[in-house]
Amino acid sequence: MNPSASATGHGSVADVQVPRAWRACAAPAAAALVSVGVVATLAVVDPNRPGHYPTCPFLWLTGMYCPGCGSLRALHDLAHLDLGGAWGMNPLLVVALPFVVGAWVLWVRRAWTGRERSRAMPASWIVTILVLVLFYWVLRNVPSLAPWLAP
Amino acid sequence: MTTPNEPTNPYGEQPKDPNDPFRAPDATPGQPAQPPAAPQYGTPQYGAPQYGAPQGSPYGQPGYPVANPASPTGYSAPPPNYLVWAILSTIFCCLPLGIASIVFAAQVNSKWNAGDFVGAQASSKKAKQFAIWAAVLGVVLGGISLAVRATSGDLS
Numbered sequence: 001m002n003p004s005a006s007a008t009g010h011g012s013v014a015d016v017q018v019p020r021a022w023r024a025c026a027a028p029a030a031a032a033l034v035s036v037g038v039v040a041t042l043a044v045v046d047p048n049r050p051g052h053y054p055t056c057p058f059l060w061l062t063g064m065y066c067p068g069c070g071s072l073r074a075l076h077d078l079a080h081l082d083l084g085g086a087w088g089m090n091p092l093l094v095v096a097l098p099f100v101v102g103a104w105v106l107w108v109r110r111a112w113t114g115r116e117r118s119r120a121m122p123a124s125w126i127v128t129i130l131v132l133v134l135f136y137w138v139l140r141n142v143p144s145l146a147p148w149l150a151p
Numbered sequence: 152m153t154t155p156n157e158p159t160n161p162y163g164e165q166p167k168d169p170n171d172p173f174r175a176p177d178a179t180p181g182q183p184a185q186p187p188a189a190p191q192y193g194t195p196q197y198g199a200p201q202y203g204a205p206q207g208s209p210y211g212q213p214g215y216p217v218a219n220p221a222s223p224t225g226y227s228a229p230p231p232n233y234l235v236w237a238i239l240s241t242i243f244c245c246l247p248l249g250i251a252s253i254v255f256a257a258q259v260n261s262k263w264n265a266g267d268f269v270g271a272q273a274s275s276k277k278a279k280q281f282a283i284w285a286a287v288l289g290v291v292l293g294g295i296s297l298a299v300r301a302t303s304g305d306l307s
Contacts, residue, residue, distance in 0.1 A: 053293075067241055122264065123257045126234060128233075129253065130250070
């Protein structure tokens, strides 16, 4: 390559830009790879059988369900395309999963185009999510609601 | 350097214009001006406009880097609020730390939308830290619970 071209950057714009987009997508790609690996493991190694996975620490320490209890079994059911079973284990996970996937798609788009967020969503939405999670946490420990909300 | 007819200074010694921004500051009378093309590393000349000085400023102040006028605060994009990681750590790590991470995620957006860009950055950092700590503690406590139940033979 012409040394003056490499020194000034002229003529190397196309050589640089494509790897930048690919490099920026490394983090979301790694997250997707880990997620697929986790779901594949959960599909093969059944969390319904004891001894393979740790119990939820909150359940172990307090005896009460946390918002995440049953999410491993729910993912196992989803990996076997059993949406009803997953809903019975952890409805919050089933509701949240499409949003997580959507956030991942937006993450990839931001990484690929190099454009950052231009707006922040209203904080009241996040507070709503927070209140929902907290209510879910309490209500799934209410015995009369356990058939719908407890794992 | 001391020959008045060196090639970089073809006009020889010139009368010093006090408003000339490229005037060499330390040229004593009787000595030719230093050629401006010779950078003097290690000897900053505070009297002369240096790199980064605003264009068209003939006053000879030291040049401070000027913030981009398009974004006077230096912030153009809201900081990440790590909301997804907060929710994931809440669902999979089962600890109140994930809830704290969601709280800080909400703070990122409320502060950003209120114009408190520095506070939003600080809340972003806190949201990230709490999500990470929720994940770490969840894994550690989960491992402890697995080990305790394995040693006690209670794996039901």
